[in-house]
Amino acid sequence: MTEIEAALLALAPSPSRLNRDRLMFEAxxxxxxxxxxxxxxWPSIAAxxxxxxxxxxxxxxxxxxxxxxxxxxxxREPVEPTPSPxxxxxxxxxEAHPPKADSIxxxxxxxxxxxxxxxxxxxxxxxxxxxxxxxxDSRPRQQPPAASVGELRRAGFAKLLNPGGRS
Amino acid sequence: MxxxxxxxxxxxxxxxxxxxxxxxxxxxxxxxxESFLKLVQQARPPDNPAAWLFRxxxxxxxxxxxxxxxxxxxxxDAAEARGWFQAETRSPLxxxxxxxxxxxxxxxxxxxxxxxxxxxxTFDQVGxxxxxxxxxxxxxxxxxxxxxxxxxxxxxxxxxxxxxx
Numbered sequence: 001m002t003e004i005e006a007a008l009l010a011l012a013p014s015p016s017r018l019n020r021d022r023l024m025f026e027a028x029x030x031x032x033x034x035x036x037x038x039x040x041x042w043p044s045i046a047a048x049x050x051x052x053x054x055x056x057x058x059x060x061x062x063x064x065x066x067x068x069x070x071x072x073x074x075x076r077e078p079v080e081p082t083p084s085p086x087x088x089x090x091x092x093x094x095e096a097h098p099p100k101a102d103s104i105x106x107x108x109x110x111x112x113x114x115x116x117x118x119x120x121x122x123x124x125x126x127x128x129x130x131x132x133x134x135x136x137d138s139r140p141r142q143q144p145p146a147a148s149v150g151e152l153r154r155a156g157f158a159k160l161l162n163p164g165g166r167s
Numbered sequence: 168m169x170x171x172x173x174x175x176x177x178x179x180x181x182x183x184x185x186x187x188x189x190x191x192x193x194x195x196x197x198x199x200x201e202s203f204l205k206l207v208q209q210a211r212p213p214d215n216p217a218a219w220l221f222r223x224x225x226x227x228x229x230x231x232x233x234x235x236x237x238x239x240x241x242x243x244d245a246a247e248a249r250g251w252f253q254a255e256t257r258s259p260l261x262x263x264x265x266x267x268x269x270x271x272x273x274x275x276x277x278x279x280x281x282x283x284x285x286x287x288x289t290f291d292q293v294g295x296x297x298x299x300x301x302x303x304x305x306x307x308x309x310x311x312x313x314x315x316x317x318x319x320x321x322x323x324x325x326x327x328x329x330x331x332x
Contacts, residue, residue: 004316008284010258011265014251016181017196018203020174026200027173027207034208 168212180217183285184224186251192232198224218292260319268318276311279304
């Protein structure tokens, strides 16, 4: 330690002007208030949460029952045209009257042409125009035109507004 | 913190804390008292209560000094006729001279000297208190001592002639 340090250290600071007793009293009072605040912290939080739970329970108990709304929804199924059956008389090879052929090659050509026609008939529907007599039930069923939503509404309104006759 | 511990801290550090606070404000007693009360209110007591007190006093004194304002500061300076040091002393230095020279010092070295010499804080604690490193705190302290040595006319140990054996 140097001399200047020793000399400075030998200088004693002026005595404190703090009122020691008053400071101790204030410290005790503040420490007590801090303890009291801490003591009330958790009970007050618990009381607040309990009040919240009670309020929620009361709200749930007084809540009106859920209202059931019934609606009739009409879903129209799209009508798919059914494929028409094939008239075997037109496409199948005629076994009773086979086509005439001079050679086996001609015969095969005729047979294959017939089978080709038959197969084409299976795949190309536009080549076949079913007749009424052959396939009476094969036509796509013509449904009566569905009533539009507007018509249904009008009918419903008319029914609703109908006061009815005398009883 | 129990009352015995608090009473011991007051006895040991109150005067040094007041001296430390006088660098910034005139109401050093109020600042120190508030700092002790804050210490009592801490939920967990600090590891080093003395260092904590110096820090609290420093912050409060700087704030008080700003709040007091220029006029109020002059009034308190005029009212403060007691001086920083006790008149009766074993020191070779004159207390009034030492006070005036300390007042003339730059704030950094003065704070470092006050915290280390009369506060008893280590340079690490002084550095933390001032927001600088411990080596910077030591440099400030050494610079302050050198200035005081020159101004107060204290002989430097390195310049002292060696004794002939």
